[in-house]
Amino acid sequence: MRAEILAIGSELLTPLRSDTNALHLTAKFLEAGVEVGARVTVADDFGLLESAFRAALARADVVVSTGGLGPTEDDLTRECAAAALGRRLVRDLGYVERLRERFARFGRVMAAVNEKQGDVIEGGRLILNPRGTAPAQVVEAEGRLLVLLPGPPHEMAPLFDEHVLPLVRARAGGRVLKTRVLRIGGMGESDVEQLVAPIYKTFTNPRTTILGAAGQVELHLTAEAASEAEAEARVEALAQPIRAVLPGRIFSEDGRELHEVVAALLVERGLTLALAESCTAGLIAARLTDVPGSSRFLERGYVVYSNRSKSEALGVDAALIEAHGAVSEEVARALAEGVLRASGADIGAAVTGIAGPDGGTADKPVGLTYLAISGAAGERVRRAQFPGERWRVREQAVKALLDLLRRGLLRIDA
Amino acid sequence: MRAEILAIGSELLTPLRSDTNALHLTAKFLEAGVEVGARVTVADDFGLLESAFRAALARADVVVSTGGLGPTEDDLTRECAAAALGRRLVRDLGYVERLRERFARFGRVMAAVNEKQGDVIEGGRLILNPRGTAPAQVVEAEGRLLVLLPGPPHEMAPLFDEHVLPLVRARAGGRVLKTRVLRIGGMGESDVEQLVAPIYKTFTNPRTTILGAAGQVELHLTAEAASEAEAEARVEALAQPIRAVLPGRIFSEDGRELHEVVAALLVERGLTLALAESCTAGLIAARLTDVPGSSRFLERGYVVYSNRSKSEALGVDAALIEAHGAVSEEVARALAEGVLRASGADIGAAVTGIAGPDGGTADKPVGLTYLAISGAAGERVRRAQFPGERWRVREQAVKALLDLLRRGLLRIDA
Numbered sequence: 079m080r081a082e083i084l085a086i087g088s089e090l091l092t093p094l095r096s097d098t099n100a101l102h103l104t105a106k107f108l109e110a111g112v113e114v115g116a117r118v119t120v121a122d123d124f125g126l127l128e129s130a131f132r133a134a135l136a137r138a139d140v141v142v143s144t145g146g147l148g149p150t151e152d153d154l155t156r157e158c159a160a161a162a163l164g165r166r167l168v169r170d171l172g173y174v175e176r177l178r179e180r181f182a183r184f185g186r187v188m189a190a191v192n193e194k195q196g197d198v199i200e201g202g203r204l205i206l207n208p209r210g211t212a213p214a215q216v217v218e219a220e221g222r223l224l225v226l227l228p229g230p231p232h233e234m235a236p237l238f239d240e241h242v243l244p245l246v247r248a249r250a251g252g253r254v255l256k257t258r259v260l261r262i263g264g265m266g267e268s269d270v271e272q273l274v275a276p277i278y279k280t281f282t283n284p285r286t287t288i289l290g291a292a293g294q295v296e297l298h299l300t301a302e303a304a305s306e307a308e309a310e311a312r313v314e315a316l317a318q319p320i321r322a323v324l325p326g327r328i329f330s331e332d333g334r335e336l337h338e339v340v341a342a343l344l345v346e347r348g349l350t351l352a353l354a355e356s357c358t359a360g361l362i363a364a365r366l367t368d369v370p371g372s373s374r375f376l377e378r379g380y381v382v383y384s385n386r387s388k389s390e391a392l393g394v395d396a397a398l399i400e401a402h403g404a405v406s407e408e409v410a411r412a413l414a415e416g417v418l419r420a421s422g423a424d425i426g427a428a429v430t431g432i433a434g435p436d437g438g439t440a441d442k443p444v445g446l447t448y449l450a451i452s453g454a455a456g457e458r459v460r461r462a463q464f465p466g467e468r469w470r471v472r473e474q475a476v477k478a479l480l481d482l483l484r485r486g487l488l489r490i491d492a
Numbered sequence: 493m494r495a496e497i498l499a500i501g502s503e504l505l506t507p508l509r510s511d512t513n514a515l516h517l518t519a520k521f522l523e524a525g526v527e528v529g530a531r532v533t534v535a536d537d538f539g540l541l542e543s544a545f546r547a548a549l550a551r552a553d554v555v556v557s558t559g560g561l562g563p564t565e566d567d568l569t570r571e572c573a574a575a576a577l578g579r580r581l582v583r584d585l586g587y588v589e590r591l592r593e594r595f596a597r598f599g600r601v602m603a604a605v606n607e608k609q610g611d612v613i614e615g616g617r618l619i620l621n622p623r624g625t626a627p628a629q630v631v632e633a634e635g636r637l638l639v640l641l642p643g644p645p646h647e648m649a650p651l652f653d654e655h656v657l658p659l660v661r662a663r664a665g666g667r668v669l670k671t672r673v674l675r676i677g678g679m680g681e682s683d684v685e686q687l688v689a690p691i692y693k694t695f696t697n698p699r700t701t702i703l704g705a706a707g708q709v710e711l712h713l714t715a716e717a718a719s720e721a722e723a724e725a726r727v728e729a730l731a732q733p734i735r736a737v738l739p740g741r742i743f744s745e746d747g748r749e750l751h752e753v754v755a756a757l758l759v760e761r762g763l764t765l766a767l768a769e770s771c772t773a774g775l776i777a778a779r780l781t782d783v784p785g786s787s788r789f790l791e792r793g794y795v796v797y798s799n800r801s802k803s804e805a806l807g808v809d810a811a812l813i814e815a816h817g818a819v820s821e822e823v824a825r826a827l828a829e830g831v832l833r834a835s836g837a838d839i840g841a842a843v844t845g846i847a848g849p850d851g852g853t854a855d856k857p858v859g860l861t862y863l864a865i866s867g868a869a870g871e872r873v874r875r876a877q878f879p880g881e882r883w884r885v886r887e888q889a890v891k892a893l894l895d896l897l898r899r900g901l902l903r904i905d906a
Contacts, residue, residue, distance in 0.1 A: 092518065092522070116535065116544060117505060118532045119530060126529050126530055268602075271564050271605060288566060289503055298503065355774070360773070360793055360795065363797075367774075368882075378794070378795055378801035379795030380792070381790070382792055383793070434784070467623060
């Protein structure tokens, strides 16, 4: 079963506005086991709106629109939805009377334009809106459920939750959707795809989506079932063989990001960390301290941007830098050992690389990065060649150092 | 003339993801005087996608899609757009060869699945993407312009701005919209509003939008006119009286962020900087080194998270910390002086604060932050009490330290 959401209003198509209604509806649909196939934001224009309703009704089982139910000339939702269904609008005079009384209660006279707020698509019914003048309406047509909701979020959300969601759940027949996200470090998107595609292709439920970001890949496994437990079991049935082909690579299945996983491991083991960052220049320290309570494990960090600072602050021999260059296995190791010694922390970790766009040579191109750890998570060094622009190289270096720490802490083979 | 934007990807239809591409595209279309009629977010599903392309091509003059151009099974954009146009896909073997070489440069073998990234809709042409493996493509069909762009924002935006926007402008051929963004540091949104509202309310063209973010406020002035020059003159006519009521507060009118302004000032004056960060824990160093060439001014940084590190690395007297607390004017000053001395840089800058959610007391609540600079930009200390959650407190502290540096460098009164 599939839903589609239409957000109606030209003001939503300016760059600075975002549509909070869509987020609420998407979350509620997913909870009810209904997938949202498309979300459309459309201007107040008869042709566009009618076409949007027609397209949505052709491809979704439930279509929900928000907005365009006011009394003004711009408010075309009722007319366009009716036109898309090829039905007439019928004025609910009882509702118009009720609306007139509502105005009277606030000491106002209802304008004639408000009368059209009582128009209902033939065969449909109004849902009263205690928080505003625009009622919602529901129509069943050719097996589809069409719902028109007012735009203001504080009117829309309770109307949907109280009156529409029960109808949706009844149609979905108790089906639930469950998504698990497997996050993978240290591999590219196409490498992951080649390993896991032969597995997930043999499953139609769960469905699998693969998503690549700088320095990590995500697999989204979504199962549909009659119960939470069954959906969970279906997800697990696919997760198992995927884990088997990615040993030690999946760092999270519970929504946590890599820095949260590393922070939790450090706290769990009561270990402290000190960082020496060159090309990432504080990004790793900043990321780890996003987590509240990070003072329990982060002792300190050094942004050793100049060669002088590498020697003065962390005791890296200037001759070593001279001999091998600041971006080298030797200097990465000396930085990790130096920060371990200078800080008295349990683990020292270091990164040195060429973020670009300048500073690359034929021998040492932009993206070349060395990562090292020393101390209680073992002695490890890794060389990497990251593609992309400056920010991507840096982001991949952050992820790679965190993954090196994770693997060291878990004693997973390098 | 009307545009429509299709954002493609099932992951965009989960409640927690927002589509930043649409904001960029909407803003650029408006600047070019092209109205966005609809914005559609659609799942990775052949039927849905084909239908979305078909509907968009029926109602818009320019259709731009983002996403779904990767190498995996989920990436259906090329196939569905071609199907909606009733055209075939033709593989550009030259591009496939180029892609293979790109992989080889990074020491990797291209997977067979990547070959389909060279598929072009018959009659269309590829636009090379220097920042990723997925090229964009452009097709003209029955008077419509169809553009397929990759999904990652840092790939999409430059491809659109450099290659697509000129085509759109050529088609639109008329009115221009011009927006200038005035960025303001060290003031809250309502304080700015009170000063500038009496001015901008007397203008109908430009229109003014005020936007508050953590630690800064933006005024967007948008003028419409028959030419660039006229629009520019209209913007300037409003910018002048606004500048007069915000002396020394506007740090950028040319799109630059605060860290870029500070980096440029340091480079211009040939000054070096060293940082001592406690609550921001590397955020300021990381932000300043986003800028390529930052090794010209950043000497080093210290993430002095523990009290011990403040004393050991920067010589702050343990008795001073004991007497006043780590979050105090005295310790902020000692950190700035200590990092100046330890690094030999021209300027030392320090921040110490309580980011929360824990660690606050009645005397020193969460959000209390001291900022200090010492050396060639003068000796200054500032106390601030930042509202909000952990990330907001940290972000405001970053902006406040950068603004203290800017004002010191420009000798603007504290």
